[in-house]
Amino acid sequence: MDLFTAIKERRACRKFLPVPVSEELIGRILEAATWAPSPLNSQPWEFIVITDQQYKERIFSEGERCRQWALEKSGWKWLGDYKVDFLTFAPAIIAVIGDPKRTGVDMFQEEGTVAYQHACAAAIQNMNLAAHALGLCSLWFTLFDKKAMREILGVAPEKTPLALVCLGKADGEPRPVPRKDVKEKTTYLR
Ligand SMILES: Cc1cc2nc3c(=O)[nH]c(=O)nc-3n(C[C@H](O)[C@H](O)[C@H](O)COP(=O)(O)O)c2cc1C
Numbered sequence: 001m002d003l004f005t006a007i008k009e010r011r012a013c014r015k016f017l018p019v020p021v022s023e024e025l026i027g028r029i030l031e032a033a034t035w036a037p038s039p040l041n042s043q044p045w046e047f048i049v050i051t052d053q054q055y056k057e058r059i060f061s062e063g064e065r066c067r068q069w070a071l072e073k074s075g076w077k078w079l080g081d082y083k084v085d086f087l088t089f090a091p092a093i094i095a096v097i098g099d100p101k102r103t104g105v106d107m108f109q110e111e112g113t114v115a116y117q118h119a120c121a122a123a124i125q126n127m128n129l130a131a132h133a134l135g136l137c138s139l140w141f142t143l144f145d146k147k148a149m150r151e152i153l154g155v156a157p158e159k160t161p162l163a164l165v166c167l168g169k170a171d172g173e174p175r176p177v178p179r180k181d182v183k184e185k186t187t188y189l190r
Contacts, residue, residue: 001132001133003129006129006132006133007129009132010128010129010132010138011137011174011175011176011177012138012139012140012174012177013137013138013139013166013168013170013174014086014139014174015086015089015170015171015172015174016086016089016090016091016137016166016168016169016170016171017091017168017169017170017171018089018091019091019168019169020051020091020092021091021092021136021167021168021169025134025136026049026092026094026167028130028134029094029127029130029131029134029136029167030047030049030094030127031130032126032127032129032130033045033047033096033123033124033126033127033130034123035126036119036122036123036125036126037119037122038102038115038116038119038122038123039103039104039105039106039115039116039118039119040104042102042103042104042116042119043102043119044098044099044100044101044102044103044116044119044120045096045097045098045099045119045120045123046096046097046099046159047094047095047096047097048094048095048097048153048155049092049093049094050092050093050094050095050153051091051092051093053088055093055152055153056087056088056090056093057088058152059087059093059144059149059152059164060084060085060087060088062144062145062148062149062152063084063087063141063143063144064084065145065148066143066144066145067079067082067084067143070143084141084143086139086166087141087164087166089168090139090166090167090168091167091168091169092166092167092168093164093165093166093167094127094164094165094167095149095153095155095161095163095164095165096120096123096124096127096161096162096163096164096165097153097155097159097160097161097162098116098117098119098120098159098160098161098162099116099158099159099160100113100116100158100159100160101158102116103115103116117160117162120162120163121162124140124162124163124165127165128140128165131165131167135169136167136168136169136170137167137168137169137170137174138165138166138167139165139166140163140165141163141164141165141166142162142163142164144161144164146160146161149161149164
């Protein structure tokens with residue numbers, strides 16, 4: 001698949017068919033993740049591949065708890081209708097864990113240590129694009145408390161669970177999501 005087509009046609013997917021994702025495909029997606037750029041080539045990511053139903057249920061409970069908390073906090077109506085049950089149905093979930101120690105010179109800057117998160121985000125998007133190119137769909141999911149997710153997955157306190165990537169075959173066509181015109185988002189300093 002042409003790269004520009006993959007970038008444009010990839011969609012966030014929240015409905016999955018009950019078809020397992022092979023370890024071979026998971027391996028190819030993880031390999032794509034590791035070709036992301038990172039500060040000083042620090043490769044600040046680790047991955048936990050979750051296919052066990054009991055783990056998925058615990059992740060779902062945390063997503064649901066966080067959804068309700070966010071609804072109360074924000075009052076945003078869409079959160080009342082938003083369901084996170086795809087966390088129990090997704091055939092595979094890959095947790096992306098970042099290591100704040102593996103960052104760049106940002107560790108000395110006033111804005112703080114963020115570059116390791118940027119690198120992990122690049123890895124996640126590589127995973128999304130690789131999944132799409134392999135005929136799968138994916139969801140970048142972040143509605144959870146980091147401390148709670150550390151406990152569920154057994155992650156050390158000094159590392160940060162940054163995202164869960166849900167993976168599987170799409171059940172139906174994911175909803176198209178429009179973009180604003182790039183001109184609205186761009187300034188040229190000529
Ligand atoms: C950093 C980040 C966090 C996200 N967190 C969530 C999430 O917690 N739950 C969810 O359903 N989608 C989440 N998404 C997916 C976005 O909702 C989705 O990418 C956006 O609506 C645009 O849709 P598209 O990916 O189909 O183009 C997240 C995306 C990003 C980049």
